[in-house]
Amino acid sequence: MMEQVPGALGTSASLALRLGQTIFSSASLLFMCLDVEFYSYTSFSYLVTIMGLVTPWSVSLALVDAYSVFIKGLPRQPKILLIVIVGDWALSFLSLAAACSTASVTSLLVNVGTSFCPSKLCSRYQLSAAMAFLSWFLSLASTLFNLWLLPSL
């Protein structure tokens, strides 16, 4: 009999966390990409790269969770769980770094003046950074829940 840790891989709480990550990271990607010359700033390209990694990762784990919740419980293997934990952990650090860089560059651009950043664009950058922060927070939560489960396997 396996313990059911809420939020660990294969539970409905984990599905909710993954869906949240998917939504926030793709929102961050869209706010930054659509109609914006994001590649002129290093931090913005970095944010796009990282969010482009986080989105497919979250989508695929959300699919695994959905399968496990709605169709058939999958057996948990420590090796797979370890890969998921390490992946989440690395991506959460990377998305924190990307969110911080974007937020600080945006704040600098706002202060320097409107020639670098028309007000409509700047608020989109800020929204994108906020979404990246939320996505970081959720993937950190996933890491911790899975890490909690690991010793019991």
Add this chain to the structure above:
Amino acid sequence: MMEQVPGALGTSASLALRLGQTIFSSASLLFMCLDVEFYSYTSFSYLVTIMGLVTPWSVSLALVDAYSVFIKGLPRQPKILLIVIVGDWALSFLSLAAACSTASVTSLLVNVGTSFCPSKLCSRYQLSAAMAFLSWFLSLASTLFNLWLLPSL
């Protein structure tokens, strides 16, 4: 008989980690503070705030480790260890955020032009960000070593 995990609180490896954190965080602080108007940029003020927290934290834990190594081994209590882990963990996230913000703002200032940042100042900002990254890395290592010890107590 207590297990000796290298790098956990009270060992000589931990003392080395703490000394490294002290050196890197105070170097980051000095590069940023001395003769620079750091308060005109939000990220730089943030870096100074965080490094001003990391330095006394590392110094005090280095003193605890030095006492424990050279004079008398202190008994390890789970509560104190938990406080140290949580503190290290929070400070490592904060210093990663500060290092990323500083690095990205510096890179932006370098690209925008020399009117915002004479080349001598810019290289100091970069050095400060690099030191903050090293300090982040060492405090993450401390967190992980202590976390490894926690279940055995």
